[in-house]
Amino acid sequence: MSLCVPALEELRRLLAEAALSGDPEPTAMNLSTIDARGRPHSRIVLLKGVAEDGLRFFTNYTSAKGEELAAHAQVALCLHWKQLREGIQVRVEGTVSRLPEADSDAYFASRARGSQIGAWASLQSQTLPQREDFEARIAEVEARFAGCEVERPPHWGGYRVDPDLIEFWYGANFRLHERQRHELIDGQWRQRMLYP
Numbered sequence: 467m468s469l470c471v472p473a474l475e476e477l478r479r480l481l482a483e484a485a486l487s488g489d490p491e492p493t494a495m496n497l498s499t500i501d502a503r504g505r506p507h508s509r510i511v512l513l514k515g516v517a518e519d520g521l522r523f524f525t526n527y528t529s530a531k532g533e534e535l536a537a538h539a540q541v542a543l544c545l546h547w548k549q550l551r552e553g554i555q556v557r558v559e560g561t562v563s564r565l566p567e568a569d570s571d572a573y574f575a576s577r578a579r580g581s582q583i584g585a586w587a588s589l590q591s592q593t594l595p596q597r598e599d600f601e602a603r604i605a606e607v608e609a610r611f612a613g614c615e616v617e618r619p620p621h622w623g624g625y626r627v628d629p630d631l632i633e634f635w636y637g638a639n640f641r642l643h644e645r646q647r648h649e650l651i652d653g654q655w656r657q658r659m660l661y662p
């Protein structure tokens with residue numbers, strides 16, 4: 467894995483700045499995946515860390531996105547902070563792999579108990595015939611783990627995105643926006659500007 471240290475440092479700086487800017491969801495990012503038929507799908511997930519091994523997010527491995535990621539490991543991520551400076555967008559493309567179990571365990575243990583219960587109770591992406599069915603599953607999981615810690619379900623955990631493209635778009639007056647693209651080409655990170 468080859469990391470683009472300057473781009474990841476810039477991303478961390480922007481995340482910190484976005485958190486201070488009062489953005490209610492500074493880590494919300496669009497995650498695009500491709501299914502086995504080549505059809506793209508997008509949804510928001512939370513960016514849970516920019517680490518040495520890539521960008522992390524957590525989800526249900528048996529969800530629609532989990533199946534899509536098993537079919538195609540290529541993903542595109544997009545973050546947008548409307549109120550930061552003149553507006554900033556970050557695009558990331560790369561390859562996902564599952565995080566080590568110990569990392570998923572550690573993150574799961576840090577989650578609120580309600581979220582832990584939800585990870586067991588939600589059959590994410592499957593048809594829910596009626597709301598009461600979900601509530602009954604939540605009650606069943608709460609009873610199962612009453613008085614003890616909720617362990618991580620085997621179907622729930624993290625992915626890391628190993629980027630091969632990171633692009634920063636900085637908004638500016640009169641549409642003189644700035645685009646800085648970092649691309650991994652033949653094992654080397656290269657930087658160039660693009661017309662906005």
Ligand SMILES: Cc1cc2nc3c(=O)[nH]c(=O)nc-3n(C[C@H](O)[C@H](O)[C@H](O)COP(=O)(O)O)c2cc1C
Pocket residue numbers: 491494507509510511512513523524525526529530531532590591
């Ligand atoms: C602000 C926001 C944050 C979200 N964060 C996550 C997340 O971190 N992980 C997750 O699995 N779903 C998250 N979701 C729900 C997803 O957008 C999506 O509905 C769910 O993961 C099912 O997607 P799928 O059927 O394509 O697998 C979030 C939704 C919103 C609006």
